[in-house]
Amino acid sequence: MGDNESKNEPRLMKGNEALAEAAIRAGIHAYFGYPITPQSEILEYFTLEMPKRGGVVLQAESELAAINMVYGAAGAGARVMTSSSSPGISLMQEGISYIAAAELPCLIVNINRGGPGLGTIQPSQSDYWQAVKGGGHGDYHLIVLAPSSVQEMADFVFEAFRLAEKYQNPAFILADGALGQMMEKVVLPEEGSLPYTVHNWATSGMGKRKQRNIITSLHMEPEKMEEVNLHLQKKYKEIQKEVRFESILTEDADILLVAYGLGARICQKVVELGREKDIKIGLLRPITLYPFPKTEIAKLASRVQHTIVVEMNAGQMVEDVALAINGKCPVSSVGRMGGMISSPEEVLHYVETMILKHFVSA
Amino acid sequence: MEKAQEIIFAGFGGQGILSMGQTLAYSAMIENKEVSWMPSYGPEMRGGTANCIVIVSKSKISSPIVSKFDSAIVLNQPSLDKFEHAVKPGGLIIYEESSIITPPKRTDIECIGIPAMKEAQKLDKKQVANMIILGAFLKKRPIVKIENILSAxxxxxxxxxxxxxxxxxxxxxxxxxxxQ
Known part of the structure; x- marks a missing residue:
C-alpha cells in the first residue's frame, strides 16, 4: 500500500514493515538476511521494495553467511544491515564479534522470540544479556536501542545508523515479536535525511591512496591486541554520553518500575492503573540498553522506597539495575517467560500484594 | 479525557478476524485517533484460532496488551469461553449466533447474538459475515463513522x-x- 500515500501522512504499519521502510529511507545500500518468524516481514518488505528503489537485498544461505556479508559490505564502506530473531542472532555472534573488533558501522536487528533453544515464536525479552554484554566472544559492546512503539521501530533505524557511523561500532535494535507484529500509527522519517559520507578507511579499492586499507580483527602480538582493546574500551567510555531514557511520573514516586520495549508500554498502563488507586508508581524506561542509564536509576533509587524491574524474561536487566542502585533501595524482579507476557493487571497485583504489604511503609 | 475503547476480536482463522480489527483500526486512524492493533500471531491458519486486540483512544495508548476489554466480538465457541469473563462490567459481547452453542451467561454486560452467517448467505457471499458483525458493533458503539470504515x-x-x-x-x- 506504499505508493499511493503521500510521504508524511501517518500510516498504519506493522513494526517490522515500519522498520524496513525506515531503513530504505535511511539509504541503506544493502540488506542481507535469512527468514525466521517473527521478523520475516522485514526480509519480505526489502525483497519487494529494494529492487524498485535501489540497493542490494539478498537472502543468504544462512545467518552465518548473512552476517559475514554484512561484515564485508560494511568494510567496503556500505550502509548495511541484517535482521533475525533469537536463534538466528545466536548463529551470527561470531561475525558480530569480528565486526565489533574491526570497528565497522552496521545495524543488526533482533526481533526477540521466546527461548532458550529453538523456543517459540511469541514475544520475549530473553536476549537482553546477549545484546548488552557483547553476545559473541571478547570484550566488546554493541550500541543497543530498545524501541517500544511502531513509531520508534522506524525512528531508531535512523538513530542506530547515526550512532554506528559516529562511533564506528555495530548498532543493535532489540525489539520483541509483538513490536514486530503489531500495527500502530507511524509517521515515517523523511527519505534522504541521513547524510552518508564515504569513509576513508573503507576497503573500496586503491584509488589515489598510497597504501592499502586493511580491515582485520587478527593481531598476533598480545601488545598490539591489548592496544586494540584499550582503544575499544576508551570508545565505549565515550559512548556512555549517548545514554537515552524516558521518565514517567517518577518525581513523586514511592515505587519505581524499570522496564523497556513492550514491557515499558505495559508498565505505563500499570502506572495509570496504580495512580487511579492512589499508589504512587513511576516508570523509568531505558531507551538505550547499552549504554545503560545507571546514573539516572541510581538518582531515583535514593528517593523511592522500592524498585521493581519488569521484564519478559526470568530477570536479566534487573542485574544491571541492582548494580546501578548499589543497595540504595530494595530491588525486585517480576516477569514471565517463554513468550508469555504479564498483563498490566498482573503487574499491578504483584505491586499490591508483594511489595506494598511487605516493603513499603505507609 | 474520553476513555479508550479496548476491544478483542476472536474466532477461527479464515473468518476475517484480523482484517475486521485492522479495518476498525485504520478507520480510527483516518479520524485522527490513536490506535493499536495487536494480533495473536501463532501458527494460525484457516481453522485455527485467531484474535486481535484493537485499542482506539483520543490520547496516547499505553499498553497495546490488556486483559480486560470494553467489548468482545466473538465468532466461535472457544473464543466465547475464553473471553466472556474478560469483558469489563457494563461491557459488550457481540457474537455470531450460529457459531455459538452455549450463549454467554453474564448479566452484568450486554450480550447480542447476530445471525451473521445466515445473513451473509442471503447476500450470496459468506465472507462478509465479519462486516455484518462489525456493522452491528458500530451501531452499538459508534467509535468511528461508517464512511471511514469504507475508506479504510x-x-x-x-x-x-x-x-x-x-x-x-x-x-x-x-x-x-x-x-436497536
Missing part, C-alpha cells in the same frame, strides 16, 4: 477486491439492523 476498506483490501466494497457496505448496513 480501500486501504485494507487489495486492489483486486475493491469491487467488493459496495457489498461490504451492504453487509455493514445489514448488521446495523439487528441492533
Amino acid at each position: 476498506l480501500k486501504k485494507v483490501l487489495p486492489e483486486r477486491h475493491h469491487h467488493l466494497i459496495p457489498l461490504n457496505e451492504q453487509a455493514l448496513e445489514v448488521g446495523r439492523k439487528f441492533v
